[in-house]
Amino acid sequence: MGLRDRKKQQTRSALTAAALRLADERGLDHVTVEEISAAVDVSARTFFNYFATKDDAILGDPVIDNETVCRRLLELPRDIPIVDAVLTVFEPAIAAMQADRELWLLRMRVIKDNPSLLLALFAQGAAKEQEFIAAIATRVGLTPADTFPQLASVVTGSAFRIAMMRWATAGPDEQLAGFVRESFRMVATGLATPNES
Amino acid sequence: MGLRDRKKQQTRSALTAAALRLADERGLDHVTVEEISAAVDVSARTFFNYFATKDDAILGDPVIDNETVCRRLLELPRDIPIVDAVLTVFEPAIAAMQADRELWLLRMRVIKDNPSLLLALFAQGAAKEQEFIAAIATRVGLTPADTFPQLASVVTGSAFRIAMMRWATAGPDEQLAGFVRESFRMVATGLATPNES
DNA sequence: GGTCAAACTTTCAGACACTGCAAACTTTTA
DNA sequence: TAAAAGTTTGCAGTGTCTGAAAGTTTGACC
Secondary structure, eight states: OOHHHHHHHHHHHHHHHHHHHHHHHHOGGGOOHHHHHHHHTSOHHHHHHHOSSHHHHHHOSOSSOHHHHHHHHHHSOTTSOHHHHHHHHHHHHHHHHHHTHHHHHHHHHHHHHOHHHHHHHHHHHHHTHHHHHHHHHHHHTOOTTSHHHHHHHHHHHHHHHHHHHHHHHSOTTOOHHHHHHHHHHHHHTTSOOOOOO | OOHHHHHHHHHHHHHHHHHHHHHHHHOGGGOOHHHHHHHHTSOHHHHHHHOSSHHHHHHOSOSSOHHHHHHHHHHSOTTSOHHHHHHHHHHHHHHHHHHTHHHHHHHHHHHHHOHHHHHHHHHHHHHTHHHHHHHHHHHHTOOTTSHHHHHHHHHHHHHHHHHHHHHHHSOTTOOHHHHHHHHHHHHHTTTOOOOOO
């Protein structure tokens, strides 16, 4: 990777970091793109060369690389139930987030304090959803136009997002993986009433 | 209801209708609030007295009255599984949408053609979600901070949204209720691989 | 090392969403 | 019929985001 790309990567993370820090300090609405850009010493127009919206800068790059996930989903044996299969292909992303714990907890705190970002988070997930739906469809021998793949995609996505939020509000020693497994297990049991324990 | 309120209601629906028609004709991005307002012969400022955002005008009032739904959810016998219970309390809203079929199909077409609206639709549902989560929590003897109620709320919401989209793209004689039941059944079976049929 | 084209940034002008305020207007009520 | 209460409007302003043009940096090839 040349100097140019390294610099770009650097600017990109700097923008995200600045956006995150400022939004955490004063709330997303009280931070302008102008200010974020100034904090990184670039023009506001340059900000928009890196991110389409202010929200995108906060969210950074998608957690999950769609292409990899879809490929791995198709490689897994077909007799594994869809919920388990999706959980398996998400594992690397989960580990990556756990490794970047500090960054992610800050990000989740900002998201929690600014509900409009929760929306953006959802949007980011939905952006590449068609491929994922197609992969599920192939796995179960249906088409992307059928109900099942669409439902499986959005439901597993929701379960993952809930797990992220719970991780963010949990104690510092909790593992994201634990929350994801808990959510996925509930989905796999058809939302059966849990034992009060 | 006095003349004043009747007029307000009228203006409100006129704005939604105009927004819907124009967005259908040229795409949401090529319709300004100014134009929508002009089509109804009010000022742009008045538009914002009725709707907080342009998207809101398209979506209109929420499909589901949260208060009613939550109340009915708590009245149902506790031994009914949560998925069935939610399906039951949604029934009136489903019927209302079916009765207003024309309007809803137009609305869903516009949503499908303008993905940012799908987001807004999600946001509208999420707005009052806390009460719904609380109601589910009460039903199953947990707190709103637990995973299960949060998951059940977002998963049933997703299933409902998918059903709406499928209804919108289906033939003219299909019933929304059928799609909702199909989605909910899949959720209740834990996304078990469906029989290829 | 020098040179050129591609990639990147900046500046500028502008469209549009949305808000607060105060004036003008309309319906309701007493 | 006049005051009260609610509604609409114009206006000025902030902030996001876009396109175009001009300037700067980088990498590759000689």
